[in-house]
Amino acid sequence: MPDFTIIGAGVAGLAVATELAARGAGVAIADAGGGPGGHACSWWAGGMLAPWCEGESAEEPVVRLGQEAAGWWARHAGGVTMNGTLVVAPERDRRELDRFARRTSDFEWCTADGIAALEPDLAGRFRTALFFPAEGHLAPRMALAALRDGLRSQGIEIANEQRVLKPGMIDCRGLAAREALSDLRGVKGEMLVLRCADVTLSRPVRLLHPRIPLYVVPRGDGVFMLGATMIETGERGRITARSMLELLSAAWALHPAFAEAEILEIGVDARPAFPDNLPRIRRRGGIIHANGLYRHGFLLAPALARQVADLALDGRKPEFCDEDLS
Amino acid sequence: MRDFYGVTLANPLMLGTAQYPSPAILADAFRASKAAVATVSLRREQGAGQDFWALIRDLGVRVLPNTAGCHTVKEAVTTAHMAREVFETPWIKLEVIGHTDTLQPDPFALVEAARILTEDGFHVFPYTTEDLVLAERLVEAGCRVLMPWGAPIGSGLGLNNIYGLRTLRAHFPDIPLVIDAGLGLPSQAAAAMEMGYDAALLNTAVAKAGDPVAMARAFALAIEAGTLAHAADPMEPRDMATPSTPVIGKAWLA
Numbered sequence: 289m290p291d292f293t294i295i296g297a298g299v300a301g302l303a304v305a306t307e308l309a310a311r312g313a314g315v316a317i318a319d320a321g322g323g324p325g326g327h328a329c330s331w332w333a334g335g336m337l338a339p340w341c342e343g344e345s346a347e348e349p350v351v352r353l354g355q356e357a358a359g360w361w362a363r364h365a366g367g368v369t370m371n372g373t374l375v376v377a378p379e380r381d382r383r384e385l386d387r388f389a390r391r392t393s394d395f396e397w398c399t400a401d402g403i404a405a406l407e408p409d410l411a412g413r414f415r416t417a418l419f420f421p422a423e424g425h426l427a428p429r430m431a432l433a434a435l436r437d438g439l440r441s442q443g444i445e446i447a448n449e450q451r452v453l454k455p456g457m458i459d460c461r462g463l464a465a466r467e468a469l470s471d472l473r474g475v476k477g478e479m480l481v482l483r484c485a486d487v488t489l490s491r492p493v494r495l496l497h498p499r500i501p502l503y504v505v506p507r508g509d510g511v512f513m514l515g516a517t518m519i520e521t522g523e524r525g526r527i528t529a530r531s532m533l534e535l536l537s538a539a540w541a542l543h544p545a546f547a548e549a550e551i552l553e554i555g556v557d558a559r560p561a562f563p564d565n566l567p568r569i570r571r572r573g574g575i576i577h578a579n580g581l582y583r584h585g586f587l588l589a590p591a592l593a594r595q596v597a598d599l600a601l602d603g604r605k606p607e608f609c610d611e612d613l614s
Numbered sequence: 615m616r617d618f619y620g621v622t623l624a625n626p627l628m629l630g631t632a633q634y635p636s637p638a639i640l641a642d643a644f645r646a647s648k649a650a651v652a653t654v655s656l657r658r659e660q661g662a663g664q665d666f667w668a669l670i671r672d673l674g675v676r677v678l679p680n681t682a683g684c685h686t687v688k689e690a691v692t693t694a695h696m697a698r699e700v701f702e703t704p705w706i707k708l709e710v711i712g713h714t715d716t717l718q719p720d721p722f723a724l725v726e727a728a729r730i731l732t733e734d735g736f737h738v739f740p741y742t743t744e745d746l747v748l749a750e751r752l753v754e755a756g757c758r759v760l761m762p763w764g765a766p767i768g769s770g771l772g773l774n775n776i777y778g779l780r781t782l783r784a785h786f787p788d789i790p791l792v793i794d795a796g797l798g799l800p801s802q803a804a805a806a807m808e809m810g811y812d813a814a815l816l817n818t819a820v821a822k823a824g825d826p827v828a829m830a831r832a833f834a835l836a837i838e839a840g841t842l843a844h845a846a847d848p849m850e851p852r853d854m855a856t857p858s859t860p861v862i863g864k865a866w867l868a
Contacts, residue, residue, distance in 0.1 A: 311826045317708040391824055473637075498768060520637075520666035563669075564638035 290316040292600060294458045297327030297446050299428070299585040300592060301460035302435040305444065306364050307593035311601060315444055319465070321604075322448030324432035329462060330585045332479055333553035334505045335428040336492050337361065337587055338373050339422050340394045343379040347398055347566055349607065350584055353591035357423045360590030365434035370424040371491035374398070374406055376414040378541060384496040385416060395420045409487050409543065425492050427507055428586060455574025458596060463522065463560040465579055469570070472579060474522025474558030478531045479515040482539070484549035486562045487512070495542050502538035511552065514539050518583070522558045559583055567592050569599060571613050577602060578608075617792040618759050619677065619705070620736035623650040623813065627803075627837050628678060628792065630817025631655075637669050641827050644673050647830035651676045653707055653815065656697050657683040667700060669728045679741060680707035681829025685720070690727045694736060706731060707739045707761070707794075717767040721748045725755050732756030734784065741794050744778035746785060753789060760786065761794035761815065767809075768818045770798025773805055783810050798852070800829075800836030808848065 294305045297319035305317045321327040339354025362368045375395075377385045389395065395418040396402075404411035406419065436446060451457070459465050466472050489506040505513045517531045532554070539546040561582040562568050569592070570577045578596050581588050595606035605613060629649035634640040644652065652675050654667070670677060679697030684690040687710065694706045710727055712720030719742055728738050732755060740752050744762040752760060762782055765771035773779060774796065783791060793806040794815040803814045816835060823829035 347636075473669075522665055559634075563636065563641070565636040 292316070292456060292458055293318065293451070293454075294460055295319075295451055295453065296328070296460035296462060296464070297323050297432075298439065298460065298462055299330035299333070299434070299589045300434060300457075300462065300581055302439070303360075303364075303433055303589035303593035304458055304460055304578060304596045305439055306435050307590075307597045308539055309439060309442055309444060310364070311597055313597075313601060315439070316447065317439065317444060318447040318449055318451050319451045320461075323436055323446045324429070326555075329401050329477070329557035329559050330428055332433060332477065332516075332557045333428045333585050333602040334479070334492070334503060334513055335371065335426045335586050336367065336503065336505060337424040337490065338420065339587060340392050340407055340423060341373050341375065341494065342587065343393065346584070347564060349566060350588065353607075354584065354587040356590045356594070357587050360593075361426055361431060361586070364438060365426070365431040366589065367430050367434065368424050368426050370422075371489070372406075372419055373423040373425075373494065374403070374410075375418040375420070375494045375496060375541070376403070376410070377416075377496040379415060381497055382416065384498060385418060388496055389418055392418075392420075393594060394422060396489075398605050406491070407493065409489065410493070413543065414474075423492075423558065425505055426586065428436045431586065440607065445527050453575050457575050458600065459575055459577045460579070462579060462581075463524075463558055464562070466522075468572075469577055469579055470563075471562055472560055473520075473562075474524070474557070475522045475561050475582065476519040476523055476558045477516040477519075477583070478519075478527045478535070479513060479555040480532070480535055480551060481507075481553035481555070482514060482546065482549035483510050483552050484512060484546055485510045486545035486548065487543050493542065495538055497538060500534045502535060502542070504539065504542060512546075512549075516583070524556060524558045525554050527554050536592040559585075561604075567608045568610055569595055569608045570611050571599065571609075618739075618790050618813075621670075623676075624648075625650045625811035625834070625837065626807070627651075627833065627840060628794075628813060629655055629820060630815070632817055633821040634826060635787040637666075637761055640821075641669070641673060643820055643826045644675065646827045646834065647820065648834045649675060649830075650654055651678050651813075651815075653678045653680050653817070654701075655680055655682040656693055656700065657681070658692050676705075677701045677703060678707050679703065680741075681709045683711070684709060684802055685711050685714075687723045687730065688729045690723070694727075694731050698736070704735060704737045705739065706736050707741060709741045718763075719743060719751040721745065721751075724748075725751045728752055728757050730757040739792070744775050744782055746778070746781055749782055749786065753786070757789075759790045759792065761792040763795040764793050764802065765796025769796050769867045770819060771796050772798060772802035776809075779806070779811075780809060800832040804836040804840035804843070807837055808843045809845050 291314040293566040343351040562580040598604040627649040628651035681690040710723040790812040
């Protein structure tokens, strides 16, 4: 009989299960899709571990708690690349860089030579950039699989079934928990995976634009993830032509060789989010709900998992908790 | 205070709902701005944006749906009909974009769409340039509010053509005029109100500020200052200095 049953094997559920098991708790985990996969929005994530860049528009806890992420993922999943983040802007949107710099920290200004040294394929394309050296990235699907395998090696298999919530369970279902969490909403994201042999990047690159910001995360072997739109709807089913056009135009502005890329995947899902876009941990009727990672799944799942474990094992009130503990 | 299709606003500020860091900040910014109207775009969130629309309704202010992103008469008319169903209001901020880079209105399509929608019972708030002839055509098409731009959408350049905006005010003393688009700073909103404009509409200046809630309050104060100043009948500027304190007869203690 496990101490805790975790419902949901997306990034939140797997991180919580991993953290609890690492602290010696007996853990079971169930998922309606049988494990990490396209039914969970973390499957479609960028995998950027970029707390300082996110500080441009995110609340302070994202910057502070996001700094736990790289170390946690390196310990529990491996595959973390710590090459920093490069932020560029077309010359006519140069002021977007100044604004980004005013609202973030822990970066260095780069000249054209500095950009060329970091990313030779972007040489001559941008005159200035911001470099965030302490940031990293990972490949989300490999990281999720590594957590699943880590649990499996401890004898914890993901049960392929839908469970009725009961006391003692930890609800990590993301947007599927909406009926239990009335202030949870979906924020649609659309992304593309491209293969482009002509471009090599060593780190995530963000292209600033007043209307269409874009990030490109290298997955290795000429594969790139392009993301991601942010649309206020819980719809998960379709990408619009406009979104596709904007993502590809922005990629083309980053490097024209992306025009020749092969489109490998089109991903659409909705991120679970609370009104302030920060996660929540709530305990109601003996059930712990951990949710609302928004666009910060891989960045904040380690902090969320730590706080869930602190609550479940030691009764400590989490920072992400906004209710009286029952 | 002038009324907008029979509605008097508690505060002459209309605030957009796009681009905020989070819905929580959006709601706080609305409270700080004292805006009486929320503009909301249907085009991008159409389909399943029910959560977001519920959030807008919860702001407790009047909703002015817009046709942002529409480039043709047909798109704008269709979007307006959808907006009327979703928000149960005859109000529509009519935007028909003529140029993708500057987002300036297509004046010809705007007049045509305004005529069609007015005949269909809509209360049209047309997003227009400061062109006087275009404004006359819009009034002929049935518009009882005009919303000239200060500058292109999202540019933050303020009031680009003061002369043109004053001319509009002088020619349409009885039509409510709203400065729509281009405001970046509270002082620009104050200037519009001092000129006798009836309201200001903005979005990016608040949503994209480093502290949207503080900027919303700054705009609230500026709108109040400008409104008061206009009502107080400002002095006429003059070239000749007029001392505010007479100097003749004063003791000169050097």
